[in-house]
Amino acid sequence: MKKSALQIARAAYQPKLPVDLSGFVKVVEGEPTQSVADQEEIKALFPNTYGLPELRFEKNPVQTVGKPVNVGVILSGGQAPGGHNVICGLFDGIKKINKSSRLYGFLMGPGGLVDHKYVELTAEVIDEYRNTGGFDIIGSGRTKLEKQEQFDKGLEILKKLDITALVIIGGDDSNTNAAVLAEYYKQIGAGVQVIGCPKTIDGDLKNEVIEASFGFDTATKVYSELIGNIQRDCFSAKKYWHFIKLMGRSASHIALECALQTQPNICIISEEVEAENQTLQDVVNYIADIVARRAANGENFGTVLIPEGLIEFIPAMKNLIGQLNDLLAKNPEVATLSPAEQREWVLSHLTEKNASVYASLPEGVARQLTLDRDPHGNVQVSLIETEKLLSEMVARRLEEMRKEGKYNGKFSALHHFFGYEGRCAAPSNFDADYCYALGYNAAMLINAGVTGYMSSLRNLTAPSVQWLAGGIPITMMFNMERRHGEMKPVIQKALVKLDGKPFQRFAAKRADWAMSTSYVFPGPIQYFGPAEVCDQPTRTLYYEQLDK
C-alpha cells in the first residue's frame, strides 16, 4: 500500500523504552500473590499457575545472552491503536535475547491458532508496521479460545513450528482465556508459555496492578479532537444541540475521559445512572432541564456526551429487555403480527412496571425492541440509536415544559456516533511507547521462563523512561462471576468508580460546564510538536494516579 507522508515520517519514531528494559535485565521476584476474590475456588481451578509472585525487571549490569526462542503472537478482539507496536516491541525483544529467535503471527485472531493459519514475521515485515495504527499486520478476530479441543489443536501447530511461547494481545476476556490456556499447557506439560498484553480502547481492563490498557489514550484523543471541533462549531453557530454517542458498551471510561478533555455541557455516566437507579425519563429530564436553563439565558445550543452502553445500565430498561427476551423467545408467532397488534400484545403481556416503561418509549424505539433480534433471539440493544432516542424524548419533554411555562426556547438536535473513527488511528506517543514496551517486556517474561503472566508497566504518568517493568500473574486479577448461567473465573471488568478521582473531578465541575459554556478544543493528536502537546497521558490516568 502507498504510504502517506505522515506514515513515512512517523516510521522513524523510536519508542522510548523504560531504563529498566534498556539493556540486559534481571528478574526480581516479589511475594506470592492471590486473586482479588474467591481465592479458594480460583486456587483449585489453577493449581499450576495460582499464587505466583509478581515480577519486576531491573537493569542488569551483567551481559546475559539468552537462548533463541520461537514465539507466536495473536491479536484478539476489537482493534486498538498500538497493536502493531506491541508486536514490533516483542520482535525486537526476542531478537535482543538472541538473534536467532523467530516470531510467528497467527492470522485473523485466535482462530488462526486453531486453524493453523500463520505467517512468519521477519524484520522486513515488522519494519513496515512500526508506529502504525490498525491490526492489519496479521488481522484480528473474535473467536474465543476456551475449549480444550481448541487448545490441543493449537498445540499441534505450536509443536510443528517449535514455538515455546505464545503472546495473546487482547481485552479482559482474551486475557482470562490466556490464563486458562497457560494453566492447561502447564498441566499437560506442553512446554508452551502463555503471556497476555492488556488491550482495549474501552479502558475497562485495568486494576490495582495494571494501570491502563493500550489504545484508550489514542482513541479518546481522536474522539476529543472531533468533540472539540463540534463544540467550536456549536459555539460559533449557536443554534444546535449536538448529541454525541461514544463507543464503549460496558463502561463509560471513554465518555468520562472525553468529558474531562473537552468540558461539554452534559455527559451521562452509565455507572452513575445505575447506582442512582435512574429511569430513562430521569436521564431525559436531567438533560431537558439543562437545555431549558440554557435557553433561559438565550443559549439554544450545547453538547451532550452519551456512552454507548447507557441503555443496559438503566435498571428499568434492563428489566424490560429481560422480560421482552423471555416473552418473545417463548412466543415466536408475535413476530408475524402487524406493528399495531404487536404493540398491543406486548403491552398486555408485560408486567405493569415494564409495560409503563415500554409505553413511555418513542414508538420507533419500542418497535425496534421487538423487531431486531440477535441469533440467540435476544433484543439487539446495540442497534438502538441512543443518541436519537434521547434527543427525541428531550424534545418531547421540552414541549411539556413549554406548556407548563417552564421553557421558551428553540431545540434543534444533531447526532454523532464515534467509534470506528478512533480504533485504528496511528498511536499517540504514549500508546506508541506503551505498546512497544509491553511487547518488549513480554519478551523479557518469556526469557524469564514464566507462564500465565500479563506484561505490566507502571508509573505511567511519568516519562516513559521512568516506567517500571515487570509481570503480573493473571490469576491475581481473577474473581468468580456468573457468565451464561455458569460461575467462571474471570478478570473483573473495571467500571467507572464513582468515588474515584476522575469521576469526582467531573462531578465537581459539571454544574459549571452545563451553564457557563467552558468548551476546550484539544485539536488532533500531534506527533512532532512540543512535549506538552505530544506527550500528555489521559486525564483519567492522571487523576487515578493522584489517588495513589
Added chain:
Amino acid sequence: MKKSALQIARAAYQPKLPVDLSGFVKVVEGEPTQSVADQEEIKALFPNTYGLPELRFEKNPVQTVGKPVNVGVILSGGQAPGGHNVICGLFDGIKKINKSSRLYGFLMGPGGLVDHKYVELTAEVIDEYRNTGGFDIIGSGRTKLEKQEQFDKGLEILKKLDITALVIIGGDDSNTNAAVLAEYYKQIGAGVQVIGCPKTIDGDLKNEVIEASFGFDTATKVYSELIGNIQRDCFSAKKYWHFIKLMGRSASHIALECALQTQPNICIISEEVEAENQTLQDVVNYIADIVARRAANGENFGTVLIPEGLIEFIPAMKNLIGQLNDLLAKNPEVATLSPAEQREWVLSHLTEKNASVYASLPEGVARQLTLDRDPHGNVQVSLIETEKLLSEMVARRLEEMRKEGKYNGKFSALHHFFGYEGRCAAPSNFDADYCYALGYNAAMLINAGVTGYMSSLRNLTAPSVQWLAGGIPITMMFNMERRHGEMKPVIQKALVKLDGKPFQRFAAKRADWAMSTSYVFPGPIQYFGPAEVCDQPTRTLYYEQLDK
C-alpha cells in the same frame, strides 16, 4: 475559555505572508475585465462596478503611509477553518497601513449589520483567536443581505462608526450579495467600499481567477484522517462495508478530494451521475457489482464515499421530488392519511415514471419523502440518510444476485456522516497562511480605494511566500441564472468538472482501487512536523494547477 495545550502552542505560529505583501505595496492595474457570460445584462445591472481592472500588488520599495481607516467585517454562512485568521490578517493589514485604523466586527452574520450589533476588535481580542478554528470571535449567520432596506439600515451604523470599508467573508451567495451592495453604495455615493473573501469548505467557490476558497484544505484533511482510520479498521477486521457520507450538498469536491487522499474502494461523484443520467438503481447496481466482485475474491469489506447532495443530482429523483412537492402542496389532506393509504394515494397520482421510481425506494425512505417538509412545503432532501438508503438497496440487490448465482458473500454495512467534525478544526498551515493573507490583502484593497473586489491570492501550490496577491472585480465572475423563478446575476457555482485533472485522475484509478484495496491512511493534520507532512496543498488544487 480554557485553552488546550495545542491551542497555546499554535497561537505562536506566524502565518507566512507572500513576499509581495511583506512590506509596503504598490498597485498594478491590469486590463478592464468582463463577466464570464451575459456581459450586456450584467454591465447594465452594475453600471458603477462593471468592467473594472484586475489588480496586482507588488512590493513597493518606497515607504507609503496610508490614512487611518475604520473597517467593518462580517462572517457569513457556514463555518470554515481559518475564518479567524482572515480577521487577524485584516486587522494587521489595516494597522500596517495606519496604526490609528480600527476594526469592528458585526455579530452573528450579516444580520449584525442590519440590526446594528457589533463589537470593536482590538489587539487584545484579536490575539486570542490567531490560528484557531471556528467563527466564534463574532459569530456567523445565514441572513441574506440582498434588500435595499437592509443596505440602508446597515449604512446608518456604518456612518455612525465612521466605517468606510466593509469586508464580507462568505461563499458564492454572500460574495454575490457583496457585489450588489458595493454597486448600491457606489451608486448612492455612500462612501463605503465593499470587499469579499472566498470562503467555503465545499470548494465550490473557485474559478479561473480564484484558485480556492478557504477551509476546504483543512476540512478535507480532517475527513480524510477519519476515512483513513476507518479504512485501516476495515482492512484489519475484514468484515464490514463502511458507507461514509460527506458534507457538501451542491458539489462533490469534498468527496473527490477525500477519495484522492484516501483511495477508497468506491466513491460516487454526483456530477458524473447527473451527466450520465443515472438512476438511483444504477448507482446501487454499480456498488453491488463491486461488492460482489470483491466477495468473489474472499473480501467482504470495503469503503464507499458518498457526497451529501447525491439524491438531488439523480435526474429521476429530481423529477420525482419535483412532482411530490407539487402534489403534496396542492393536496395537504394527504398528510392526514395512514402510511399505507398515503403510499397508495401517492402512487396513484404520480406519473408512471415517477411512480416506478417511488415504488423502487425502501419504504422508510419513500415515506420520509412524503412526511418531512420544510417551511415552504418542500421535501427535505437533506434529511434523507443517503448512506443508509444506498446500503439498504445494495443489500437488496445482492440478495437478487445471490438468487441468480452471481453473489456468494456476506454483506454487513456500517454508516458514517462527516460534516460538523471538520468545519471548525484549527486551520492547517495552508489555510492559516491563506486566510491570513486573504485578510491582509483585503486591507491593501481597501487602501487602494477600490470597491466590489474579491481578495485574491494565486499560485497557491507554490510556497506561500511566492503567492501572487491582488484583487478581482466580483462582477467578472458573474453570469445570469434562474433563482426562485427570477433571472439574477450570480457567481457561478463551481461543480466538479468531469474533464478536469482531479476527476480524470480519480477516474483513471478507481477500477484499481475498487478491487486491489489501495487504502491510504493520511493521519491527522500536523502543525509542527516536517514540511512534506504539514504543508501539502489539497490533491484537487495540485491537479487543477497541473491543468494550467
